[in-house]
Amino acid sequence: MNDYSITILTFIAIQAIVACGLNVIVGYAGQISLGHAAFFGIGAYASALLTTKGGLTFWTALPLVILLTGAIGLVLGMPSLRLREDFLAVTTIGINFIVESVFLYVPFFGGALGLGGIPSITLLGTRLRGPNFLYLCLVFLAAVLFISRRFTRSWGGLACFALREEETAASSMGVSPIRFKLLAFVLGTAMAGLGGALYAHLMRFISATDFGFTLSVSMMSMVVLGGIGTLWGPVLGALILGVLPEVFRPLIDYRMLLNAAILLLMIRFQPAGLLGEGSLLRRLFRRPGRDSAHE
Amino acid sequence: MNDLLLRLEGVSRHFGGLKAVDDVSFSLTRGEILGLIGPNGAGKTTCFNLISGVYAPTKGDIVLEGVSTAGFPPYRMAALGVGRTFQVVKPFSTLSVLNNVQVALGLKRYGGVLSSLGPWDTKASRKEALEILEEVGIGHLAASPSGQLPLGNQRRLELARALALKPKLLLLDETFSGLRHEEAALLSKLVLGVRARGISVLLIEHNMKVAMGLSDRLVVLDHGRLLAEGKPEEIRSDPRVVEAYLGKGASAHAS
Secondary structure (H helix, E strand, O other), rough: HHHHHHHHHHHHHHHHHHHHHHHHHHOOOOOOOOOOHHHHHHHHHHHHHHOOOOOOOHHHHHHHHHHHHHHHHHHHHHHHHHOEEEEEHHHHHHHHHHHHHHHHHHHHHHHHHOOOOOOOEEOOEEEEOOHHHHHHHHHHHHHHHHHHHHHEEEEEHHHHHHHHHHHHHHOOOOOOOHHHHHHHHHHHHHHHHHHHHHHHHHHHHHHHHOOOOOHHHHHHHHHHHOOOOOHHHHHHHHHHHHHHHHHHHHHHHHHHHHHHHHHHHHHHHHHOOOOOOOOOHHHHOOOOOOOOOOO | OOOEEEEEEEEEEEOOOEEEEEEEEEEOOOOOHHHHHHHHOOOOHHHHHHHHOOOOOOOEEEEEEOOOOOOOOHHHHOOEEEEOOOOOOOOOOOEEEEHHHHHHHHHHHOOOHHHHEEEOOHHHHHHHHHHHHHHOOOHHOOOOOOOOOHHHHHHHHHHHHHOOOOOOOEEEEEEOOOOOOOHHHHHHHHHHHHHOOEEEEEOOOHHHHHHHHHHOEEEEEEEEEEEEOOOOOHHHHHHHHHHHOOOOHHHHHHO
C-alpha cells in the first residue's frame, strides 16, 4: 500500500472513531446532534495545547483530553434535557458554530492561524508514522467498538434504548432521563475527543475550519448511511464516505452532490441504514435463529 | 387490612386556567382495588399522572407509605413502588416484547453507576421477563417487535412491564378497553391475583361492568372534582353520579 492510501485509511479510521461516538448519542440514546464536529475539535485543540504549551506527551495528555471533552459534552448535552428533536438539532448546530468561532477568534487558540508544531506520537521510543499511525488508530477504533458493544449490553445501554423509544414510559420504569441522556453525551463526546487528539497529532497543524458544521453533517451521514444504532454502521459509513471521493476523483466537483444523492437514496430505500434492521445486507446475511436487534 | 398505602390530600393540578384536578382527596389501603371513574375529561388520567410523578401537583400533597412525594419525578415514583400503564399505549416500539419487559426489570439497576454497567440480556432476566409475559398471556409473542402488536396485546404488554417493576401500587389506565370479552375476563382474574399478592390497584375504567365488578371501592371524579366515593352498590344508586354521566333529569328516570 502506498503512503497515499495509508493516509486515506488513517483518516477513515479517525472519522470512524468519531462517528461511533455520534452513534452512541444519536443511535443508542436517540438525541439528535448536528454539532458533533465541535467535540472532535475540542479534543484536537485540547491535545494540541497540552502537548505544545503544556509540555505533556500525547500519552499523558490523552486521558486529560478525553476527560475534558467528556466534561464539556456533559455541559453542552444539557439542552437535550429540555429540547426534543428539531429544536435539539438546531441547538447543537449553534453549539458547533460557537465552538468553531471561539477557536477562530480567541488568540489563545491560535486564531485564524491555527495551531502548529504539534508533536508526533512516539511509542516505545519510535515516532509513529505511516502504517504505524494507522495501526494505532485501528487499535483505538477497536477499543471504541468494544466500549460501544459493552454499552449496548449494559443496563445503562438498555435504559438509553428505552429513552430513545418512549421517554415517559422509560421514566415510569425507573430510567432517569437526565442521568442516561447525559451519560450518552459524555460517552459519545469523549470518543470524539479521542478522535480529535489522534487527528491533531496526525496533521500536526490544526485550524478552526477543520471542525465546522459541514463535518458534523458528514459525521451524521456516516452514521445514517451505515445504520443508525448498529455497532458496525458508523465504521461502514466512514469507510464508504471516505473511499467514494477517491474512487470518483474525476467527479470531485460534484462530491457534495454525490453525498446528498446517496443520503436521499438511503432515506428512500434503506431508512435504517446499510446495516440497520430489515436492510438488504442484513436479510442477505441473517443467521437463522439469532436475535440481532442489539448487535 | 386497614393499612394505608396512598393518600391524596387536597391535590390540585391547573393547566393555565383549566383546573384539571381540583382539590381531590382520597386514600387507598394495601391490597385494595380502587376504581377511578368519571365522564370524559373528569381528570382521571391527570390524577394518574400526578400519582406517578409525570406532573407535580399545583397544590396539595401525595403521600405514599408516609412519605410526601409531591414533585417527585416518575423514575423515583417507580423506585418507590408505583407501576403504571398508559391509556395511550407507549411500547418501546423497536424493541422486542421480551426486551420491553426487561427494561422494567432493570428498575433497581438504573440508580447506581456500577449496577447500570452490568449486562442486561442475561439468562436470568430473559427467564423472569418470559414468566411475566406468560402470566399476562403473551409469552408466545416474546420475540415480536412490540410496535407491531395489535392494541389488545400492547395493553397486556403495558401490564407486564408494570408488573415487572414489582410494584406496591399498580395504576391501570383503561387497560381493559379494546379487549374482547374473554380477554377482559382473563385480565380481571389477573388483577384479582395481583391484589391477592398484597398489591394495591388503582384503575381507570370506562366499562362500568368491569369497574363495578372488580373494585372494592369507587371514586367518582367530575370536572376535576371529587363527586362521590363509596362501595360499588352505593355509587350505582348515587343520583349525583347518574347525573354526571347522563345529565340532569336522567336521575329521575333511573330511580
